[in-house]
Amino acid sequence: MTLRIGLITSEFPPDHGGVETYAWQLARELGTRPELHVTVFAPHKAASVKPPPGVIIKPVLSSCQGLDWAKLRNEPIDVWHALSAAHAWIAEKGVATVVSVHGNDFLAPYPRTMRPALNLPFLYRLRPFVWRKFSNVWYGATQRMLKRALPRADAILANSQYTADALIQRFPACEGKVEVAWVGVDPLFFDVQHTERNSVPQLLTVSRLSEPRKNVDRVITALAELKERFQFRYTIAGDGVQRSDLEQLVRAKGLDDRVVFVGRVSDAALHMLYSQADLFILTASVVPGSHEGFGIVYLEAAASGVPSLAARLAGAAEAVKEEESGFFVESPDVESLRAALERFLAGQVEFDAERCRGFARRFSWGRVADACQSAYMSAFCRTR
Numbered sequence: 138m139t140l141r142i143g144l145i146t147s148e149f150p151p152d153h154g155g156v157e158t159y160a161w162q163l164a165r166e167l168g169t170r171p172e173l174h175v176t177v178f179a180p181h182k183a184a185s186v187k188p189p190p191g192v193i194i195k196p197v198l199s200s201c202q203g204l205d206w207a208k209l210r211n212e213p214i215d216v217w218h219a220l221s222a223a224h225a226w227i228a229e230k231g232v233a234t235v236v237s238v239h240g241n242d243f244l245a246p247y248p249r250t251m252r253p254a255l256n257l258p259f260l261y262r263l264r265p266f267v268w269r270k271f272s273n274v275w276y277g278a279t280q281r282m283l284k285r286a287l288p289r290a291d292a293i294l295a296n297s298q299y300t301a302d303a304l305i306q307r308f309p310a311c312e313g314k315v316e317v318a319w320v321g322v323d324p325l326f327f328d329v330q331h332t333e334r335n336s337v338p339q340l341l342t343v344s345r346l347s348e349p350r351k352n353v354d355r356v357i358t359a360l361a362e363l364k365e366r367f368q369f370r371y372t373i374a375g376d377g378v379q380r381s382d383l384e385q386l387v388r389a390k391g392l393d394d395r396v397v398f399v400g401r402v403s404d405a406a407l408h409m410l411y412s413q414a415d416l417f418i419l420t421a422s423v424v425p426g427s428h429e430g431f432g433i434v435y436l437e438a439a440a441s442g443v444p445s446l447a448a449r450l451a452g453a454a455e456a457v458k459e460e461e462s463g464f465f466v467e468s469p470d471v472e473s474l475r476a477a478l479e480r481f482l483a484g485q486v487e488f489d490a491e492r493c494r495g496f497a498r499r500f501s502w503g504r505v506a507d508a509c510q511s512a513y514m515s516a517f518c519r520t521r
Contacts, residue, residue: 140513141174142167143214145224147200147248149179150186153401154345155433156239159296160220161189162321163237166502167509168192178209201268202226202282203254216513223250223279225286233516235509236290237318240300240430240452243283243307249275251282287311291516294318294508296431297452303428318509321502322436325404329412331442331490338482340371341414341443343407343434347377350422352448352469354379354386359474361390367482371396371418374410411441416481420448420469432456435463440497442490446477462496463488 144164148156160177167175168191176193177183184196197208200223209217209227216233219225222243228234241247252275255264268275287293288310294317295301301315340360344351353373360371373383373396380398387396402410411417417438421429431452435445445463447453457463464486466473480486 139172139174140517141213141215142176142513143209143212143217144175144177144220145198145205145209145217145227146177146179146220147198147223147250148221149177149183151182155431156221156242158323158433159237159239159320162323162502163220163505163509164192165189166321166506170506170510173510173513176212176214178205178212200248200250201252201254202250204256205250206230207254207256216516218509218513219290222246222283222287223248225290226250226282228286228289228291229282233513233520234290235292235294235512235516236287237294237296238300238304238430239296240303241427243287243304244428245426246276246279246283249279251275251278284308288314290314291519292316292512294505294512296320297455299428299452299455300430316508316512318505319500320431320433320436321500321505322433322440322497323502325408326411326437326440327494327497329408329441331412334415335413337368337370338415339413340369340416340418340478341374341410341438342372342418343374343410343437344419345377346373346375346379346383348427349379350424350427352420352422352474353383355469355471355474356418356420356478357383357386357390357392357396358471359478360395361392362471362475363479363482364390364392364395367479369395369482372410372414373398374400374402374407376400407437408441411438411443414438414441414443417443417445417463418478419453420446420466420474421450421453422448422469423450429453429456436497436500439463439493442493444488444493446481458496461488462493 146160149160181196188194217227218235223246225236252268293315305312428451435456439462447457448469449465466477
Protein backbone atom coordinates (compact mmCIF):
# COMPACT_ATOMS: atom_id res chain seq x y z
CA MET A 138 0.00 0.00 0.00
CA THR A 139 1.27 3.46 -0.94
CA LEU A 140 0.21 6.44 1.15
CA ARG A 141 -0.11 9.81 -0.59
CA ILE A 142 1.36 12.44 1.74
CA GLY A 143 0.84 16.17 1.34
CA LEU A 144 3.38 18.37 3.13
CA ILE A 145 2.16 21.94 3.68
CA THR A 146 4.77 24.59 4.45
CA SER A 147 5.23 28.34 4.22
CA GLU A 148 8.94 27.93 4.95
CA PHE A 149 10.91 26.18 2.26
CA PRO A 150 13.98 26.82 0.10
CA PRO A 151 15.13 29.07 -1.44
CA ASP A 152 14.48 30.74 1.93
CA HIS A 153 16.86 29.95 4.81
CA GLY A 154 16.09 29.07 8.41
CA GLY A 155 15.44 26.26 10.84
CA VAL A 156 11.95 25.34 9.62
CA GLU A 157 13.08 25.65 6.01
CA THR A 158 15.84 23.15 6.76
CA TYR A 159 13.36 20.88 8.55
CA ALA A 160 10.94 20.97 5.60
CA TRP A 161 13.60 20.26 2.97
CA GLN A 162 15.42 17.52 4.84
CA LEU A 163 12.24 15.75 5.91
CA ALA A 164 10.81 15.87 2.39
CA ARG A 165 14.06 14.48 1.01
CA GLU A 166 14.08 11.59 3.51
CA LEU A 167 10.40 10.77 3.01
CA GLY A 168 10.97 10.75 -0.74
CA THR A 169 13.34 7.79 -0.40
CA ARG A 170 10.55 5.57 0.93
CA PRO A 171 8.73 3.60 -1.79
CA GLU A 172 5.64 3.17 0.39
CA LEU A 173 5.11 6.96 0.41
CA HIS A 174 4.17 9.30 -2.43
CA VAL A 175 5.26 12.77 -1.28
CA THR A 176 4.04 16.14 -2.55
CA VAL A 177 5.22 19.42 -1.02
CA PHE A 178 2.82 22.34 -1.23
CA ALA A 179 5.06 25.39 -0.83
CA PRO A 180 5.11 29.15 -1.55
CA HIS A 181 5.35 30.38 -5.13
CA LYS A 182 9.06 31.17 -4.87
CA ALA A 183 9.74 27.42 -4.44
CA ALA A 184 9.19 27.12 -8.19
CA SER A 185 12.92 27.75 -8.57
CA VAL A 186 13.83 24.76 -6.38
CA LYS A 187 14.74 21.38 -7.90
CA PRO A 188 12.86 18.74 -5.88
CA PRO A 189 14.72 15.88 -4.25
CA PRO A 190 14.24 12.41 -5.79
CA GLY A 191 10.82 10.94 -5.16
CA VAL A 192 9.25 14.28 -4.25
CA ILE A 193 6.91 16.60 -6.16
CA ILE A 194 6.92 20.32 -5.32
CA LYS A 195 3.79 22.34 -6.06
CA PRO A 196 4.53 26.06 -5.50
CA VAL A 197 0.95 27.17 -4.93
CA LEU A 198 0.61 28.37 -1.33
CA SER A 199 -0.42 31.90 -0.42
CA SER A 200 -0.40 31.22 3.35
CA CYS A 201 -4.06 32.16 3.47
CA GLN A 202 -6.43 29.37 4.45
CA GLY A 203 -9.24 30.52 2.17
CA LEU A 204 -7.04 30.71 -0.91
CA ASP A 205 -5.00 27.61 -0.12
CA TRP A 206 -7.84 25.22 0.71
CA ALA A 207 -9.47 26.04 -2.63
CA LYS A 208 -6.27 24.74 -4.28
CA LEU A 209 -5.72 21.76 -1.98
CA ARG A 210 -9.18 20.33 -1.40
CA ASN A 211 -9.27 18.27 -4.59
CA GLU A 212 -5.71 16.97 -4.35
CA PRO A 213 -5.50 13.15 -4.08
CA ILE A 214 -3.88 13.10 -0.63
CA ASP A 215 -4.37 10.43 2.05
CA VAL A 216 -2.67 12.25 4.93
CA TRP A 217 -1.87 15.94 5.23
CA HIS A 218 1.21 17.01 7.20
CA ALA A 219 1.36 20.67 8.24
CA LEU A 220 5.06 21.35 8.77
CA SER A 221 4.37 24.20 11.20
CA ALA A 222 1.49 25.12 13.46
CA ALA A 223 0.21 27.99 11.32
CA HIS A 224 -1.14 25.45 8.82
CA ALA A 225 -2.92 23.36 11.44
CA TRP A 226 -6.17 24.72 9.99
CA ILE A 227 -6.11 21.71 7.69
CA ALA A 228 -7.17 19.61 10.71
CA GLU A 229 -10.51 21.42 10.70
CA LYS A 230 -11.31 20.11 7.22
CA GLY A 231 -12.15 16.57 8.28
CA VAL A 232 -9.02 15.05 6.75
CA ALA A 233 -6.23 12.93 8.25
CA THR A 234 -3.75 15.44 9.65
CA VAL A 235 -0.31 15.41 11.27
CA VAL A 236 1.24 18.68 12.50
CA SER A 237 4.91 19.39 13.24
CA VAL A 238 5.58 22.06 15.88
CA HIS A 239 8.83 23.89 16.54
CA GLY A 240 8.07 26.39 19.31
CA ASN A 241 7.71 29.89 17.96
CA ASP A 242 5.23 28.69 15.34
CA PHE A 243 2.53 28.21 17.99
CA LEU A 244 3.74 30.86 20.47
CA ALA A 245 3.64 33.64 17.86
CA PRO A 246 2.36 32.14 14.60
CA TYR A 247 3.70 33.41 11.36
CA PRO A 248 2.29 33.65 8.77
CA ARG A 249 -1.22 34.88 9.52
CA THR A 250 -2.95 32.04 7.71
CA MET A 251 -6.42 33.13 8.85
CA ARG A 252 -6.31 36.41 6.94
CA PRO A 253 -9.26 36.71 4.51
CA ALA A 254 -9.11 35.51 0.91
CA LEU A 255 -11.03 38.50 -0.50
CA ASN A 256 -11.44 36.70 -3.82
CA LEU A 257 -14.66 38.36 -4.91
CA PRO A 258 -14.47 40.54 -8.02
CA PHE A 259 -12.47 43.71 -7.40
CA LEU A 260 -11.91 42.89 -3.71
CA TYR A 261 -8.84 40.84 -4.51
CA ARG A 262 -7.08 44.07 -5.47
CA LEU A 263 -7.42 45.23 -1.87
CA ARG A 264 -5.86 42.03 -0.52
CA PRO A 265 -2.27 43.29 0.02
CA PHE A 266 -3.52 46.44 1.76
CA VAL A 267 -6.04 44.64 3.99
CA TRP A 268 -3.55 41.92 4.93
CA ARG A 269 -0.92 44.50 5.87
CA LYS A 270 -3.18 47.13 7.48
CA PHE A 271 -5.01 44.70 9.76
CA SER A 272 -2.14 42.31 10.43
CA ASN A 273 -2.86 42.26 14.17
CA VAL A 274 -6.44 41.18 13.52
CA TRP A 275 -5.33 38.23 11.39
CA TYR A 276 -2.70 37.37 14.01
CA GLY A 277 -5.43 37.07 16.63
CA ALA A 278 -7.58 35.01 14.28
CA THR A 279 -4.65 32.66 13.63
CA GLN A 280 -4.08 32.27 17.38
CA ARG A 281 -7.74 31.31 17.84
CA MET A 282 -7.46 28.82 14.99
CA LEU A 283 -4.55 27.11 16.74
CA LYS A 284 -6.64 26.61 19.88
CA ARG A 285 -9.38 24.97 17.81
CA ALA A 286 -7.36 23.08 15.23
CA LEU A 287 -4.32 21.65 17.01
CA PRO A 288 -6.39 19.37 19.30
CA ARG A 289 -8.18 18.07 16.19
CA ALA A 290 -4.97 16.85 14.56
CA ASP A 291 -4.48 13.10 14.59
CA ALA A 292 -0.88 13.53 15.76
CA ILE A 293 1.47 16.37 16.71
CA LEU A 294 5.23 15.91 16.31
CA ALA A 295 7.47 18.15 18.44
CA ASN A 296 11.13 18.94 17.76
CA SER A 297 12.12 18.63 21.45
CA GLN A 298 10.72 17.70 24.83
CA TYR A 299 10.79 21.39 25.75
CA THR A 300 8.59 22.21 22.75
CA ALA A 301 6.21 19.37 23.58
CA ASP A 302 5.84 20.59 27.15
CA ALA A 303 5.36 24.21 26.06
CA LEU A 304 2.65 23.17 23.58
CA ILE A 305 0.70 21.16 26.16
CA GLN A 306 0.99 23.99 28.67
CA ARG A 307 -0.44 26.43 26.14
CA PHE A 308 -3.02 24.04 24.65
CA PRO A 309 -3.87 21.40 27.28
CA ALA A 310 -6.38 19.75 24.93
CA CYS A 311 -3.42 18.52 22.85
CA GLU A 312 -2.22 16.22 25.62
CA GLY A 313 -2.09 12.63 24.46
CA LYS A 314 -1.49 13.59 20.83
CA VAL A 315 2.05 14.94 21.15
CA GLU A 316 5.15 12.89 20.40
CA VAL A 317 8.75 14.08 20.47
CA ALA A 318 10.09 13.26 16.99
CA TRP A 319 13.22 15.44 17.28
CA VAL A 320 15.07 16.73 14.23
CA GLY A 321 17.97 15.43 12.18
CA VAL A 322 21.23 16.66 10.76
CA ASP A 323 22.30 16.55 7.13
CA PRO A 324 24.81 13.67 6.75
CA LEU A 325 27.03 15.97 4.65
CA PHE A 326 28.15 17.74 7.83
CA PHE A 327 29.82 14.53 9.00
CA ASP A 328 32.04 14.77 5.91
CA VAL A 329 33.44 18.15 6.97
CA GLN A 330 37.19 17.74 7.42
CA HIS A 331 37.78 19.55 10.67
CA THR A 332 41.19 21.07 11.37
CA GLU A 333 43.10 20.78 14.61
CA ARG A 334 42.59 23.69 16.99
CA ASN A 335 43.95 26.86 15.44
CA SER A 336 46.74 28.91 16.96
CA VAL A 337 44.33 31.85 16.80
CA PRO A 338 40.96 30.47 18.01
CA GLN A 339 38.24 30.68 15.38
CA LEU A 340 34.78 31.45 16.75
CA LEU A 341 31.62 31.10 14.65
CA THR A 342 27.96 32.08 14.83
CA VAL A 343 25.43 31.05 12.19
CA SER A 344 22.08 32.75 12.69
CA ARG A 345 19.51 35.07 11.26
CA LEU A 346 20.43 38.55 12.44
CA SER A 347 16.84 39.57 12.97
CA GLU A 348 16.04 38.66 16.59
CA PRO A 349 17.66 40.45 19.53
CA ARG A 350 17.15 37.32 21.67
CA LYS A 351 19.98 35.62 19.76
CA ASN A 352 22.33 37.89 21.80
CA VAL A 353 25.03 38.29 19.16
CA ASP A 354 25.55 41.81 20.50
CA ARG A 355 26.32 40.44 23.97
CA VAL A 356 28.87 38.03 22.53
CA ILE A 357 30.59 40.94 20.75
CA THR A 358 30.59 42.98 23.97
CA ALA A 359 31.99 40.06 25.96
CA LEU A 360 34.75 39.50 23.41
CA ALA A 361 35.65 43.19 23.52
CA GLU A 362 36.46 42.75 27.21
CA LEU A 363 38.87 39.93 26.32
CA LYS A 364 40.60 41.42 23.29
CA GLU A 365 43.63 42.68 25.22
CA ARG A 366 44.36 39.25 26.73
CA PHE A 367 43.47 36.80 23.96
CA GLN A 368 43.74 36.43 20.22
CA PHE A 369 40.62 35.26 18.38
CA ARG A 370 38.71 35.69 15.16
CA TYR A 371 34.90 35.76 15.28
CA THR A 372 32.94 35.04 12.08
CA ILE A 373 29.22 35.82 11.93
CA ALA A 374 27.29 34.12 9.11
CA GLY A 375 23.75 35.25 8.42
CA ASP A 376 21.83 38.37 7.58
CA GLY A 377 18.94 40.42 8.88
CA VAL A 378 17.79 43.80 10.12
CA GLN A 379 20.23 43.76 13.05
CA ARG A 380 23.34 43.41 10.92
CA SER A 381 24.08 47.12 10.51
CA ASP A 382 23.70 47.75 14.27
CA LEU A 383 25.99 44.83 15.03
CA GLU A 384 28.58 46.12 12.57
CA GLN A 385 28.45 49.51 14.28
CA LEU A 386 28.93 47.82 17.65
CA VAL A 387 32.00 45.99 16.34
CA ARG A 388 33.51 49.28 15.20
CA ALA A 389 32.65 50.97 18.48
CA LYS A 390 34.33 48.16 20.44
CA GLY A 391 37.48 48.30 18.32
CA LEU A 392 37.01 44.79 16.97
CA ASP A 393 37.17 45.58 13.25
CA ASP A 394 40.19 43.33 12.80
CA ARG A 395 38.73 40.50 14.91
CA VAL A 396 35.11 40.19 13.77
CA VAL A 397 33.91 39.56 10.23
CA PHE A 398 30.38 39.42 8.83
CA VAL A 399 30.01 37.11 5.83
CA GLY A 400 26.23 37.31 5.31
CA ARG A 401 24.29 34.36 3.99
CA VAL A 402 26.58 31.70 2.63
CA SER A 403 26.24 28.70 0.34
CA ASP A 404 26.24 25.18 1.73
CA ALA A 405 29.81 24.68 0.54
CA ALA A 406 30.92 27.91 2.22
CA LEU A 407 29.12 26.93 5.42
CA HIS A 408 30.93 23.60 5.50
CA MET A 409 34.20 25.47 5.06
CA LEU A 410 33.38 27.77 7.97
CA TYR A 411 32.66 24.80 10.22
CA SER A 412 35.86 23.08 9.12
CA GLN A 413 37.87 26.06 10.32
CA ALA A 414 35.95 26.79 13.53
CA ASP A 415 37.08 25.95 17.05
CA LEU A 416 33.86 26.99 18.80
CA PHE A 417 30.28 27.61 17.65
CA ILE A 418 28.43 30.27 19.66
CA LEU A 419 24.68 30.77 19.91
CA THR A 420 23.44 31.83 23.34
CA ALA A 421 19.79 32.66 22.81
CA SER A 422 17.38 33.97 25.44
CA VAL A 423 13.77 33.01 26.05
CA VAL A 424 11.43 35.96 25.54
CA PRO A 425 7.62 36.12 25.39
CA GLY A 426 6.51 34.59 22.11
CA SER A 427 9.96 33.39 21.06
CA HIS A 428 12.44 30.75 22.12
CA GLU A 429 14.90 28.24 20.70
CA GLY A 430 12.66 25.19 20.19
CA PHE A 431 15.70 23.03 19.47
CA GLY A 432 18.37 24.48 17.19
CA ILE A 433 19.51 22.40 14.21
CA VAL A 434 22.65 24.56 13.94
CA TYR A 435 24.00 23.03 17.15
CA LEU A 436 23.79 19.59 15.52
CA GLU A 437 25.41 20.88 12.33
CA ALA A 438 28.30 22.19 14.40
CA ALA A 439 28.63 18.95 16.35
CA ALA A 440 28.47 16.83 13.19
CA SER A 441 31.31 18.96 11.84
CA GLY A 442 33.36 18.24 14.97
CA VAL A 443 32.82 21.70 16.49
CA PRO A 444 31.64 22.17 20.10
CA SER A 445 29.02 24.79 20.97
CA LEU A 446 28.60 27.44 23.61
CA ALA A 447 24.86 27.76 24.31
CA ALA A 448 22.53 29.10 26.99
CA ARG A 449 20.94 26.36 29.07
CA LEU A 450 17.50 27.52 28.05
CA ALA A 451 14.58 26.08 26.08
CA GLY A 452 15.37 23.42 23.47
CA ALA A 453 19.05 24.35 23.26
CA ALA A 454 19.54 22.39 26.49
CA GLU A 455 18.61 19.26 24.50
CA ALA A 456 20.54 20.18 21.35
CA VAL A 457 23.90 20.36 23.15
CA LYS A 458 25.33 17.68 25.44
CA GLU A 459 27.48 19.17 28.18
CA GLU A 460 31.12 18.03 28.15
CA GLU A 461 30.39 16.06 24.98
CA SER A 462 29.29 18.49 22.28
CA GLY A 463 29.60 21.78 24.14
CA PHE A 464 29.07 23.77 27.30
CA PHE A 465 26.59 26.26 28.69
CA VAL A 466 26.04 29.58 30.35
CA GLU A 467 23.10 29.59 32.74
CA SER A 468 22.18 33.12 31.68
CA PRO A 469 23.28 34.80 28.43
CA ASP A 470 24.35 38.05 30.07
CA VAL A 471 27.64 39.71 29.15
CA GLU A 472 29.39 38.77 32.38
CA SER A 473 28.53 35.07 32.01
CA LEU A 474 29.50 35.07 28.35
CA ARG A 475 32.82 36.76 29.10
CA ALA A 476 33.63 34.17 31.78
CA ALA A 477 32.71 31.23 29.52
CA LEU A 478 34.65 32.58 26.55
CA GLU A 479 37.63 33.33 28.79
CA ARG A 480 37.69 29.70 29.93
CA PHE A 481 37.65 28.50 26.33
CA LEU A 482 40.25 30.94 25.04
CA ALA A 483 42.51 30.10 27.99
CA GLY A 484 42.36 26.42 27.07
CA GLN A 485 40.49 25.44 30.23
CA VAL A 486 37.65 23.89 28.21
CA GLU A 487 38.48 21.35 25.51
CA PHE A 488 36.43 18.97 23.39
CA ASP A 489 37.11 16.01 21.16
CA ALA A 490 35.81 16.35 17.61
CA GLU A 491 34.77 12.71 17.42
CA ARG A 492 32.78 12.95 20.65
CA CYS A 493 30.96 15.92 19.15
CA ARG A 494 30.19 13.90 16.03
CA GLY A 495 29.08 10.96 18.17
CA PHE A 496 26.44 13.09 19.85
CA ALA A 497 25.18 14.42 16.50
CA ARG A 498 24.84 10.85 15.14
CA ARG A 499 21.99 10.28 17.59
CA PHE A 500 19.88 12.61 15.45
CA SER A 501 18.97 11.52 11.93
CA TRP A 502 16.29 12.45 9.46
CA GLY A 503 15.61 8.74 9.09
CA ARG A 504 14.54 8.68 12.73
CA VAL A 505 12.29 11.71 12.22
CA ALA A 506 10.78 10.16 9.09
CA ASP A 507 10.10 6.92 10.99
CA ALA A 508 8.04 8.87 13.52
CA CYS A 509 6.22 10.67 10.70
CA GLN A 510 5.47 7.45 8.83
CA SER A 511 4.07 5.84 11.96
CA ALA A 512 1.88 8.91 12.54
CA TYR A 513 0.70 8.86 8.91
CA MET A 514 -0.42 5.25 9.13
CA SER A 515 -2.25 5.83 12.42
CA ALA A 516 -3.96 8.94 11.05
CA PHE A 517 -4.94 7.16 7.86
CA CYS A 518 -6.42 4.20 9.70
CA ARG A 519 -8.24 6.46 12.16
CA THR A 520 -10.08 8.30 9.40
CA ARG A 521 -11.11 5.17 7.49
